[in-house]
Amino acid sequence: MGNGLPKLAETDRCNGCQACVSACPAGALTLAPDAEGFAHPKVDEGKCLGCGKCVRTCPVLSPPVGQPAKNVWSAVSKRRDEVMRSSSGAIFQLLATQVLSEGGVVFGARFDGDFNVVLDACEAPADLAAFQGSKYVQASANGAYGRAEAFLKAGRKVLFSGTPCQIAALRKLLGHNDWNGRLVTVGVICHGAPSPLIWQEFRREREKVAGASVTSANFRDKCLSWRDFSMSMTFANGKTYSCIHKHDPYIRGFLQHLFLRPSCHQCQFRDPNWTQDITLADFWMVKKMLPQMFEPKGGVSLVFTHSELGEALLESVSGEMERMVLPLAPAMASNPASQVSAAVSPYRRAFWEDHGSFPLLQLLRWYNYRRWWKTVVNHFPEWRRRHVCRQIPDSRPKGKH
Ligand SMILES: Cc1cc2nc3c(=O)[nH]c(=O)nc-3n(C[C@H](O)[C@H](O)[C@H](O)COP(=O)(O)OP(=O)(O)OC[C@H]3O[C@@H](n4cnc5c(N)ncnc54)[C@H](O)[C@@H]3O)c2cc1C
Ligand code: SF4
Ligand code: SF4
Ligand code: SF4
Numbered sequence: 001m002g003n004g005l006p007k008l009a010e011t012d013r014c015n016g017c018q019a020c021v022s023a024c025p026a027g028a029l030t031l032a033p034d035a036e037g038f039a040h041p042k043v044d045e046g047k048c049l050g051c052g053k054c055v056r057t058c059p060v061l062s063p064p065v066g067q068p069a070k071n072v073w074s075a076v077s078k079r080r081d082e083v084m085r086s087s088s089g090a091i092f093q094l095l096a097t098q099v100l101s102e103g104g105v106v107f108g109a110r111f112d113g114d115f116n117v118v119l120d121a122c123e124a125p126a127d128l129a130a131f132q133g134s135k136y137v138q139a140s141a142n143g144a145y146g147r148a149e150a151f152l153k154a155g156r157k158v159l160f161s162g163t164p165c166q167i168a169a170l171r172k173l174l175g176h177n178d179w180n181g182r183l184v185t186v187g188v189i190c191h192g193a194p195s196p197l198i199w200q201e202f203r204r205e206r207e208k209v210a211g212a213s214v215t216s217a218n219f220r221d222k223c224l225s226w227r228d229f230s231m232s233m234t235f236a237n238g239k240t241y242s243c244i245h246k247h248d249p250y251i252r253g254f255l256q257h258l259f260l261r262p263s264c265h266q267c268q269f270r271d272p273n274w275t276q277d278i279t280l281a282d283f284w285m286v287k288k289m290l291p292q293m294f295e296p297k298g299g300v301s302l303v304f305t306h307s308e309l310g311e312a313l314l315e316s317v318s319g320e321m322e323r324m325v326l327p328l329a330p331a332m333a334s335n336p337a338s339q340v341s342a343a344v345s346p347y348r349r350a351f352w353e354d355h356g357s358f359p360l361l362q363l364l365r366w367y368n369y370r371r372w373w374k375t376v377v378n379h380f381p382e383w384r385r386r387h388v389c390r391q392i393p394d395s396r397p398k399g400k401h
Contacts, residue, residue, distance in 0.1 A: 005043050006052060009060040014040055015263040016193075018141040019169035020054035029054060031140075036352060037197020038261050039140065059168035060268060065176065067306035068272035072331040073314070074283050074290050075303045075323035087134040087220040087229075088282045089301030094317040095186060095278065096128050096159055104157030104182075106131065107148055109139040115203055115214060116196060119144035119162055121151070131161070136219045136254050138193035138261055141166060145173045152179045159313075161186040163193060164269035167276040184309050187276035189302075191337035192264035194254045201360040202250045203233075212237035219251065226299030227284075249364035257345040258367060259352075267341045271332060277310030278303065285334035293324060302326075302335060 008020055016039045021029045028047035031039040041054070055061055076089035083090045096106040105121050108131030112118050117139040122128055139162065148158050148170065158179075160170055164187040174183070207213055212235040221232035224244060231248040233241040245251040253259060269275070283302040287294040294300065303323070305311045332338050345351070347367050354363055 004050060005045060005048060006050075006055045008041055008043075008054060009058050009263075011040065012262040013060050013266065015060060015165040015267070015269075016040065016138060016261060017059060017165045017169035019057045019059055019145065019172050022141070022143070022145045022169075022173055023053045023057035025049070025051065025053060033197065036259065036261075037195045037200075038138065039196075057169075057172045059165065059172045060263070062172075063268055063273060064168050064171040064275050066273035067275055067277070069274070069279065069304040069306055069328060069332070071305045071311065072326045072328050073303045073305075073323045074286060074293050074300055074326055074331075075321050076293070076295060076298065076300045077321050079320070080298065082132075083298035084222055085129065086132050088226070088280070088299045089303075089321070090132075091280055091301045091303055091321065092161060092186065093128060093132055094320050095184075095313055096131070096161075097125055098313065098317050099157055099159040099184070100125050100128070102157055104159060105148075105151045107144050107158065107160045107162070109135055109162060111135065111217070115200070115217060116140065117199075118142040119166065121147055133218060133220050134188070136194050136251070137196055137199040139163070139166070140196075141169065145170050148183075149174060152183055155182075157182045157184075159184050159186060161188075163188060163190045164274050164276060164279075165190075165263075165267070167274075168269050171275045178307075178309055181309055184278070184313050185276040186278045186280060187269075187274060189279055189281035189335055189337050190264075190267075190269075192254075192257065192260035192267075192342045195259040195261070198253070198259045198355075198360065199250070202364075205359060205361045206233055206241055207235065210235040210237065210239045210241065212239065222297060222299065225296050226282075227296070249361055249368060252368045253351075253364050256347070256368070257342050258348055258364075260342060265341050265344050270341070271338050274304075274306060277307045278305055278314060279338075280304075281335050281338065283334070289326070289330065289334060290324060293322065302331060304331075304338075 020041050026047045026049050028044045029041045032042045077094050082093045105123050107121050109117050110130035117135045117137040119139050119141050148160050151158050167185045167187045214233050216234045218232045221230040230242050230244050231251050281302040283300040286300045
């Protein structure tokens with residue numbers, strides 16, 4: 001690389017994993033949000049030594065060796081309360097509790113005081129609840145890789161969980177080293193990481209409606225059921241917000257891929273390039289593929305194991321779950337996000353062009369509404385379509401900030 005400035009992953013390929021920032025020996029890399037709120041590394045020319053370590057560590061530029069899945073299970077914890085607190089079958093909680101009981105440390109994603117999502121460590125079972133449940137916002141690595149390494153060097157066992165790109169970042173930083181079986185990694189099947197900027201705007205707009213600051217948020221509330229999950233929030237004045245995912249503007253926008261990180265549309269960290277020891281996912285097809293395990297309220301997990309270490313950890317908690325082995329190919333096919341990246345929404349560009357010109361809730365409603373109309377109208381015969389189209393308002397949301 002010579003002594004020039006490092007050429008890191010291009011903007012649309014950089015997944016924000018922060019491996020480069022952690023690798024830099026000179027502290028020359030800092031993170032700055034782009035116009036969509038996604039963090040990107042910036043080089044301080046004055047500090048940069050031109051050593052190229054950041055480029056060599058970047059998992060996008062030189063991906064770590066993958067660990068394809070070996071086995072897959074349908075699984076659910078026997079602890080009903082934990083299942084209801086988790087996004088699917090509470091398998092993360094079982095694995096994490098086991099590692100903590102062995103004197104280990106668990107890393108996962110939680111909210112900080114301002115409801116940003118960050119990776120953090122926990123050493124006590126009481127603190128695990130903060131990591132439970134999917135937070136549909138890109139989590140900042142927040143120095144977690146260095147902290148995990150420090151725990152490993154101190155002889156502790158570490159369970160490191162996060163998105164597959166974050167696990168790949170850890171692998172690149174620590175090398176192909178499982179620290180004599182003390183480092184076990186758990187990734188989630190991940191169809192994409194939404195913009196932290198949109199999440200914070202959504203939170204603030206909900207706070208405006210409630211008239212108080214938010215005290216808790218749950219992207220996967222099972223109050224109705226696992227499949228019909230809701231976005232729920234509580235506020236300091238005792239008010240609550242709860243909306244089924246198909247009508248909640250934020251979750252709809254997320255599922256329509258309006259504000260995913262651009263790199264997620266070309267994600268390199270799917271099967272067979274996963275690098276974690278265990279992958280967790282929702283087993284959405286359980287009713288069809290394994291009706292005897294279908295549980296509508298709490299839900300069921302798909303659990304892939306990729307290494308002997310992963311299999312041993314899963315085995316150690318097998319008494320605390322119901323599980324059944326599945327054939328690998330159909331299980332993989334039942335969850336497309338395991339292999340295929342999310343398509344770019346045809347409205348993504350227009351959404352970001354309009355962003356900032358209208359209050360977010362109004363903007364999200366407009367894009368959700370427009371898409372809905374298009375879908376419905378396209379099913380009508382031509383004569384009816386022309387008639388209905390004439391009646392759809394063509395204006396953008398009214399009012400500016
Ligand atoms: C952004 C995102 C997208 C996902 N997309 C899919 C999908 O398309 N299909 C699918 O089947 N499953 C997806 N999942 C995984 C799924 O929602 C569950 O997390 C998974 O089934 C584990 O469930 P559980 O009940 O065992 O544990 P839970 O308690 O529900 O999950 C906790 C785990 O999720 C991690 N986590 C939560 N939020 C984040 C975050 N923002 N960044 C990094 N790690 C996080 C925690 O660190 C912990 O490891 C996604 C998860 C996330 C976070
Ligand atoms: S080239 Fe070396 S000093 Fe410069 S930013 Fe990269 S890691 Fe840091
Ligand atoms: S290491 Fe991660 S954050 Fe840094 S350039 Fe590569 S993908 Fe982006
Ligand atoms: S889709 Fe891929 S790049 Fe995007 S957050 Fe998930 S693992 Fe990372």
